[in-house]
Amino acid sequence: MEKLLVTAIQRFSTHDGPGVRTTVFLKGCPLNCFWCHNPETKDLKNEVLFTPADCIGCMACASVCPSGAHEFENETHILRRDLCMSCMSCVSVCPSSACEAAAAEMTVDEILREVIKDKVFFGDNGGITLSGGEPLIRKEAVELLKAAKDMGLNTTVETCGQVPREILIDALKYTDFFYWDIKDTDSARHKLNTGAGNEKIISNLILADSMGALTAVRCIMVKGVNTDDKNIRGIAKILSDLKNCKAVEFMPYHAFGGSKATLLGLEDNGDKSLIPSDEEMALVKARLAELLKLYGVSNISVL
Amino acid sequence: MIFGTASKNERPVRLSESTRQFAYESLHGKYGDEAVSHGAVTLDDVEDFDMLDDYGKYDIAVRRIAEQAPLRITESERVCGAATLGLAIRHVVPATRNGNAVYGSMSHLTCGFDRAVNEGIDEYEKRIDLRLSDTENLDQRQIRFLQSLRNTVASMRIWHKRYLDATKDSRPDLYENLKVVPFSKPRNFHQAVQSLWFCFAFTRLCGNWPGLGRIDEYLGEYLKRDLRDGKITTDEAREILASMFIKGCEWIESDTAPGSGDAQHYQNIVLGGLGPDGIDITNEVTYLVLDIVEELPIGDFPITVRLSKNSPEKLYRRVCEVQRHGGGVVAVYNEELILKAMTDAGYRYSEALRFANDGCWEVQVPGKTYFTYIPFDSLSILQRRVLKKDGKDIEYESFDSLYACFKDELGKTVFDLCSGVQNAWVKDGKWLPKFPMSVVALFEDGCIENARDYGEGGPVYNVVSPHIGGAPDVGNSLYVIDKLCFKEKRLTLKELYQALSDNWQGYEALRQYVTNKLTYYGNDCDESDSYTVRVIDDFAEITHSYHSDEINFVPGVSTFGRQIEWAPVREAVPFGFKKGDILSGNLSPTPGTDAAGATAIIKSYCKSNLVRQTTGAALDIKLFPSSVEGENGLEAMIALIKGFIALGGFFMQTDVVDAETLRAAQENPKEYKTLSVRVSGWNARFVTLNKEWQQMIIERTEQGI
Ligand code: SF4
Ligand code: SF4
Ligand code: SF4
Helix, strand or coil: CCCEEEEEEEECCCCCCCCCEEEEEECCCCCCCCCCHCCCCCCCCCEECHHHHHHHEEEEEEEECCCCCCCEECCCEEEHHHHHHHHCCCHCCCCCCCCCCEEEEECCCHHEEEEEEEHHHHCCCCCCEECCCCHHHHHHHHHHHHHHHHHHEEEEECCCCCCCHHHHHHHHHHCCCCEEECCCHHHHHHHHHHCCCCHHHHHHHHHHHHHCCCEEEEEEEEECCCCHHHHHHHHHHHCCCCCCEEEEEEEEEHHHHHHHHHCCCCCCCCCCCCCCCCHHHHHHHHHHHHHHCCCCCCEEEEE | CCCCCCCHHHHHHCCCCCHHHHHHHHHHHHHHHHHHCCHHHHHHCCCCHCCCCCHHHHHHHHEEEEEEEECCCCCCCCCCCCCCHHHHHEEHHHCCCCCCCCCCCCCCEEEHHHHHHCCHHHHHHHHHHHHHCCCCHHHHHHHHHHHHHHHHHHHHHHHHHHHHHHHHCCCCCHHHHHCCCCCCCCCHHHHHEEEEEEHHHHHCCCCCCCEECHHHHHHHHHHHHHCCCCCCCHHHHHHHHHHHHHHCCCCCCCCCCCEECCCCCCCEEEEEEECCCCEEEEHHHHHHHHHHHCCCCCCCCCCCEECCCCCCCHHHHHHHHHHHHCCCCCEEEEEEHHHHHHCCCCCCCCHHHEEEECCCCCEEEECEEEEEEEEEEEEHHHHHHHHHEEECCCCCCCHHHHHHCCCCCCHHHHHHHHHHHHHHEEEEEEEECCCCCHHHCCCCHHHHHHCCCCCCEEECEEEEEEEEHHHHHHHHHHHHHHHHHHHHCCHHHHHHHHHHHHCCCCHHHHHHHHHHCCCCCCCCCCHHHHHHHHHHHHHHHHHCCCCCCCEHHHECCCCHHHHHHHEEEEEEEECCCCCCCCCCCCCCCCCCCCCCCHHHHHHHHHCCCHHHHHCCEEEEECCHHHHHHHHHHHHHHHHHHHHHHHCCCCEEEEEECCCHHHHHHCCHHHHHCCCCCEEEEEEHHHECCCHHHHHHHHHHHHHHC
């Protein structure tokens, strides 16, 4: 079995499902949303997080790098990402926190051993949440869910829905709850902003729902991008077809999205003008609630 | 008016507008300022004062205080009596001669106010007289002490009479209750609260800072009866109780000089838990107290709730709902573990069941215990007597030999501390004289019977607790030494010593390595936690092995903020901190070394065998408001406490606060006057802490636990 790339294991998570949870963030995502707030989880391969301010100039990295990616020029230390082959050698020798790996390679057992440490706090409701990136692009993630279920943990998955059908069907057996993103119901716009259309995401959701998956749908609201009434109507339409959806959560875009972007040599794309105001968020929620009522949907709460 | 909170939910409003206004004034220093303006009574005119024996001097001081202290009766108060002399806030008896206070006063005890309320003070007078009638078996000091107790009661009567006279016409509501209590038994809940407050206020008036103990246990029955008989409503009862809490803030000043925090005078309260019959006593008073501190940001009465897996679910919820507003006002005890810790240390189970604390968080049997603790810095033992001796570096063949030396030195320190106390206090099996403490002795079982003062072996239990500080720093140091110098042989001890004596100058790569690549105590990593656990557990066994017939020497873990005083005299440490850095407080991780969050900290802490730390070991947990929002956040807080109990924790204080708020408070202290944080056992108004304290709390907060 292949190892999983884990960007973080966050204990005492209280916002990713019921009770106290441990959230496992897996690296790699099939989408490429321009607003992504976890850029370090997007790429499928591991990456070096580079913090020049923490560098003490010992040059240990340069001496082990097989591709000469660490360049030192008059006091400045540059990481040539174009040369980097992600071998992580520099990370292992760097004494400071200047070079760190975006993810740790871990087996399912190793991850589970970390998660189980908090079992005493999980109680009846708590457990494990898989997040990312996108967890359901690797079959090892399903192994992880299965093993967690075997240990009696509640399992939750945060998915963008753009996942292979066979993995999804497998995962359904071991997942108690899904947070499912619908980023835009306009497929062309979806493609423009995330790199892919939304057809697969929506058909996967309908499939999962028909197989009994409990879900909360999450909709990110990016001002001037997908806050239009047509999108809200589209969301209402999809929700009205779901039998096992419990809630819909609207999340405002937030501009501190790129916090780790600069460490990856990416542009920090946080743009405050895209943040919807509290009033706009309230309007969107009210509108959706109204539409759901119109469609006779009563089992979905709007959060 | 709006009282601040760390939560998104505003504080509920249940109390009347006038009570809330009263609270606002009290919390903003109105009465503290008044007190300071008339600090003390003077003894300058007492003739031949210097000729008097110590009880003679003390008795005059107490009597004068009762006769002359200003009275205060505020419009909104429902209970009467006030500790109006400002010098009491400085922890002395507020009576001066030539400008100097003549006697110190007592704290770190919970008086037996339960007995005082239930019996009435008249009974005490009878007991003293009875004891005095048997002079044949009393020595001179015992007689003088009993006479001093008699004077205490007489002085209390004087003070009481003054309040009776003052309320007779203007405040019949107060007057009617004062006619009965505290000298006779209360006839209802309102009188019981008045009786408690009056006794408490009198001890405070005379400069002492006692705790109140399990007020729900001893007030609960009165309220139950009144509610049953329809004599009172829950809302009325809340107003009465709130009045006592608000009056208890009478020592807050509007403009307190920065220091180690002012807002607490060890007036601890313990709620919930098992009663004498082994049945949970949680009752209406328990919930009313929580209502009050949920509504009013009162940090002056730190509350600790005895919880076990059998405690009512509602109590867990209410505790967490209050905790969520921040201020760290409510902490929790793991009742089952503490009962075991106490019976293991020799208390009868029926006595252990009564446990409360000393006014801070060290557990003891209230109303019958003399208590003091002796803090020491275990890191300095490692640095000055193990890694170095007489300033010279010491080499070790193996980690085991190094640790053996540490354990040996730790043992010597503990034994020296214990025998130091033993020899200073007791000679040939007899207690040596201290200074008079009759006012608190009156409320301590054993003192009348033994005709011995509070500090001279009078109480039923005499407990002295060596408290180890800096253990996580010792653990982390040992971990690095063992791992790098012995197991991996990355560097020699000599090289490490050099780096430390150079305060890491020139060893930045190594320092970065130990700082970033190793995991320390507080991250739930068995390997590194094991060193701290070993230090803590060895310390407990060493302390338990010290024997004295007169004094129970039992272990505990704390620093109470001393990590700040210790910082400048400590050396650089192997885990990367430099000279002068502020290290671990209590049994919490060294700031900045814990990255895995609250659950991991709790797990690391619980790995020690805490049942052996008889007086306790404190853990401080800081949570961000955002992580405990909503119903799920509340559930998560409950889960934290339940996990802490299941894992064998002792005492945990949870604070909900965010760094931004704290920084804002640092910049605009005026706007954040009532923002209080819990720091190692007590609450302080954040703005009254000095810069380093504030910084430490902000840093801890920022780690995003
Ligand atoms: S789906 Fe999520 S993780 Fe993937 S790119 Fe979009 S925002 Fe980032
Ligand atoms: S990861 Fe490997 S290739 Fe990339 S910079 Fe580091 S050492 Fe060089
Ligand atoms: S190894 Fe780390 S600290 Fe040393 S030069 Fe490279 S990045 Fe800087």
